Amino acid sequence: MDQLGWDACDIVIVTGDAYIDHPSFGAALIGRMLEAQGFRVGIIAQPDWQSAEPFRALGCPRLFFGITAGNMDSMINRYTADRRPRSDDAYTPHAAPNKRPDRAVTVYAQRAREAFPRANIVLGSIEASLRRIAHYDYWSEKVRRSVLPDSKADMLVYGNAERAVVDLAHRLAAGEAIENIRDLRGTAFMVKRGWKPGEDWVEVDSLSLDRPGRIDPHPDPYAMEPQQTATAPNKDGSAPVQIVPAAARIAARKAQRAKTVVRLQAYEAVAEDKLLYAHNSRVFHLESNPGNARALVQGHGERDVWLNPPPIPLTTEEMDYVFDAPYARAPHPSYGDAHIPAWEMIRFSVNIMRGCFGGCTFCSITEHEGRIIQSRSHESILKEIEDIRDKIPEFKGHISDLGGPTANMYRMACKSKTIEESCRRLSCVYPGICENLNTDHSSLISLYRKARAIPGVKKITIGSGLRYDLAVRSPEYVKELVTHHVSGLLKIAPEHTEDGPLSKMMKPGIGTYNRFKQLFDKFSKEAGKKQHLVPYFIAAHPGTTDEDMLNLALWLKENNFRPDQVQTFTPTPLAMATAMYHSGKNPLRKVAADSENVDTPKTAKQRKLHKALLRYHDPAGHDAIREYLLEIGRNDLIGNSPHHLVPRAPAARLQRQNKGRHSNDFVHAIKAGPRKSAAPSRNARRKP
Secondary structure (H helix, E strand, O other): OOOOOOOOOOEEEEEOOOOEEOOOOHHHHHHHHHHHOOOOEEEEEOOOOOOOHHHHOOOOOOOEEEEEOOOOOHHHHHEOOOOOEOOOOOOOHHHOOOOOOOOHHHHHHHHHHHHOOOOOEEEOHHHHHHOOOOEEEOOOOEEEOOHHHHHOOOEEEOOOOHHHHHHHHHHHHOOOOHHHOOOOOOEEEEEEOOOOOOOOOEEEEHHHOOOOOOOOOOOOOOOEEEEEOOOOOOOOOOOOEEEEEHHHHHHHHHHHHHOEEEEOOOHHHHHHOHHHHHHHHHHHHHOOOOOOOOEEEEEEOOEEEEEOOOOOOOOHHHHHHHHOOOOOOEEOHHHOOOOOHHHHHHOOEEEOEEOOOOOOOOOOHHHHHOOOOEEOOHHHHHHHHHHHHHHOOOOOOEEOEEEOOOOOOOOOEEOOHHHHHHOOOOOOOOOOOOOOEEOOOHHHHHHHHHHHOOOOOOEEOOOOOEOHHHHOOOHHHHHHHHHHOOOOEEEEEEEOOOHHHHHHHOOOOHHHHHHHHHHHHHHHHHOOOOOEEEEEEEEOOOOOOHHHHHHHHHHHHHOOOOOOOOEEOOOOOOOHHHHHHHHOEOOOOOOOOOOOEOOOOOOHHHHHHHHHHHOOOOHHHHHHHHHHHHHOOOHHHEOOOOOOOEOOOOHHHHHHHHOOOOOOHHHHHHHOOOOHHHOOOHHHHOOO
């Protein structure tokens, strides 16, 4: 500040991550964008939250404090799926743990308020997005309030809120009070109970919308229907019929929705009633399309949390503006040569898009970035590759990724803007790919070819997960990918093999994976390359039975897969799968007392078993698997031959396990050989 001649910052961003000046890190991206708008921006990275003093380091900002937990929710960052503290933090120098507090957004906001009581406090980042209404908190095992009343913040911006942040900064700079700025999309704030932006607004109780839980169908943009009018009556005195074009009807309906707020069930109600929590989750997600979403309001005591509709997605030109800022593409010099894993993972990668229309219920991308794909131009992406080549001394010619939330949704969109803005589907690809979705991969193929031709670029691999149900629609893309952009291994995420859990995840069946694998193997062979797929799977997801996990383990063994790093389902705030986990109900359909129940592995023993089955080859889980197989009478899967799932226990361990038993059934079951009727096929007997 002294070098720049600043007497104060306009905006001070407080972040839970180390400061890395790269567009993959939210604090840098927002900071550079505000800087380009003429604002003086300071950043306080990973402050000591034990007192308010570190928050005074840059003085009181003239406009507002921007509070972010960082690129991850702080609870997911600090704890494993088993709620154990992590031993490292990928976003911290030297991967040091404990450099951010639990629920960092709340703690940072409180400390900033303590440091400067009159400062404006604005929350952002994925942690704020996922906690903007009452939400189930896995780590405390209860429903918690919106982060707004707990943090005492003035405003919350959710999603990728570049436009809202810029508009807010300019309006505050022009002298508007933050409590009067109530019309920005993608923002939330506390108001008095019953407040509305105007007298012409209508409030609708959410319970009146979800009975019987119908999702509005796509309107036919070409349809016309008769409408009564009071002018020029017929000879018999009746009103004439007027044909109104669909565009006029849709415009009228949108105007009505724009002045309607949906009242979700209050925090106090959903905290006590799991059925109402699932109902809220369903309504919340149905009001997530920026083209037709209504404002939401939820009671918290005597006040309301008001949520304006989601932000309008950025255009390609706006995306380029955000990513073309003069990033240093390096950690702050104060860190020296510190090892920062998150930076090392992405420093040679390029983000080409954001958003995801997959709608996977366990994923938080939809709640944060939305379903509409926002893509950069070829020119902007190619320029960033050249910047990597020119600015990072360690670059040896390998671009590690051209991707985003998914590798191959680049520039995909609904074929009709009218249909897109009216759509109420939760996924564009489940239970099948929507007929209105453009799945053309030609622009992405062209981008790959242009990027490979840049001087100094020797190799480009795709590190982002691939949506293979889209890829199989373009064999040309699969061939391009497999021939030029796979470095031995390619990540994809079938997540499971069984229909029960897949239906709760909103993921395609394993048959789609098999079709993609055929193309992958075919084009790898044609290219003369020995390459493999790395499938990702989830253990203990809502709707998963022990039998489902056993079938998955048998499939993995038959296909010679030995998963190493596996994921046990972690309920993240606001996700639909979290609503299933907490409520035992399925919010993908109508929610009622007699609606579908979803059984979920919750006990430590069952979650441990599911993880052990997913890693059937790991001796650490063999005891749990053997115990389960004996309970269900599948002793034919226990033995020391290659076709058995797990080996027999060592004799000493058998004695300990059988101690105190008065029956020989236990030992007899273990010693029994495999049933011939249950023996795997010849192909399944290959040595794993």
